[in-house]
Amino acid sequence: MTRQRTLTLVTVAAVLLAAGGGAWAARSGDGDPAAAPRPAVSSAPPVRVVLPGRPGESARVTDSDQVRAPDGSTYNTIDVAFVQMMIVHHTQAVEMARLAPERAGGTGLRALAARMDAAQAPEINWLKQWLRARKLPESDPRHDHSTMPGMQTPAALAALTAARGAEFDHTFVTMMTAHHRGALRMAGDVLAGGTDQALHEVANEMAVEQGSEIRRMEQL
Template sequence: MDRQRGWAWAAAGAALLGAVVVVLLVRAPQERPTTATASAPPVRVVLPGRPGESAQVSDSDRVRAPDGSAYNSLDVAYAQMMIAHHAQAVEMAGLAADRAGSTRLRALAARISAAQGPEIGVLRAWLKDRGQPESDPGHDHGDMPGMQTPAAIGALTAARGADFDRRFVVMMIAHHRGAQQMAGDLLRSGADQRLSEMANETAVEQGSEIRRLKDLGLT
C-alpha cells in the first residue's frame, strides 16, 4: 500500500513539473526585454541582381560574396575610394622619373608605384567579383583624407629639381597619412576579412614609406 502511494506521489510530482515547464516555455517569449539594443543600426547594402533583374537593397550589415565571404557597404566604399586614392599616388610618383633632383627620391617614388599599382588591380577584382562598380558617382573623391587638389598636382607637375623634391615629400606624406586614416576606418567597421588584412598591410606600408620620405631630409 505504501509503495502504491509512493508511485502516486511520484506521478503527481512529474505531472506538476511538466506543467511548470510548459508554462515557462509559453511565457518565455513574453518576458524578453522589449527595449532596443545598443548595437548600431544595420547598414543598407545594394545587392546586384542577375542579368535582366533589378538590384535589391538589404538592411543587413553583411552580405555574402560568391566565395562565401561576408562584406558590407563600408568595405565597398573603401575599395572604391582606395582605387582613386592609390591612383593619385601612382600619378604623383610617376612625375618623379624626369623631375626629381634626388636619386633617392626617384627610387622611393618607383617603389611607391610598384606597391600601389598592383593593389589597385586587387581592389578592382574584389569589386568585380561582388558585382559592385569601380567608383561611386555620388562620391567626391577630392574629400578623401590626404587627396591633393588639382592645383597642387599642377604645381608639382610644373616643378623641377629641389622644388619638385620638396613638394613631393610634403604632398606624399600627407597622402600616405590619409590612406592610413582610411585603412583605420575600415578596420573598425568593415566586415570582409581579406580586405581588412589588405588595409592593415596598407597602413603598415604607408607608415614605412612616410619614414623613408622623412629620412630624405628634403623638407
C-alpha cells in the same frame, strides 16, 4: 572581436603612431592642413545590389550589408566604400610617383617613388577585382573624392608637375606625406568597421607599407 582582428588593429595602431600620429591628428583637426577632418568611410549609405535568383526565380535587390561574396565571405558598406574610394586615392598617388623619374633631384626620392608605383598599381588591380567579384560598381557618384583624406587638389598637382630638382623633391615629400597619412586614416576606418577579412589583410599591409614610406620621406 576575433583574435585575428584584434591583432590587425594593434598592428595598424602601431603604424599610425610610428608615422607621427598624422592619421589621428586628422580626426582632431591638428597637424597637416591636408589631413583636416573629412567624412569617414563609414558614413557611406548601403550599396544596392542585384542578386540573381535560382532557376525559375526572379532576381532580388538588397543592401550589400546583407550579402555574401562568391567565396562565402561577408562584407558591408564600409568595405565597399573603402575599396571604391581607395582606387581613386591610389590612382592619384601613382600619378604623382610617375612624375619623379624626370623631375626628382635626388636618386633616393626617385627610388622611393618607383617603390610606391610598384606597390600601389597592383593594389588598384586587386581592389577592382574585389568589386568585380561582388558585381559592384567601380565608383559611386555619391562619393566626393576631393574630400578624401590627403587628396591633393588639381592646382597642387599642376605645381608638382611644373617643379624640378630640389623644388620637386620638397613639394613631392610634403604632398605625398599628407596623401599617405590620409590613406592611413582610411585604412583605420575600414579595419574598425569593415567585415571582409581579406580586405582587412590588404588594408593592414597598406598601412604598414605607407607608414614605412612616411618615415623614409622624413629621412629624405
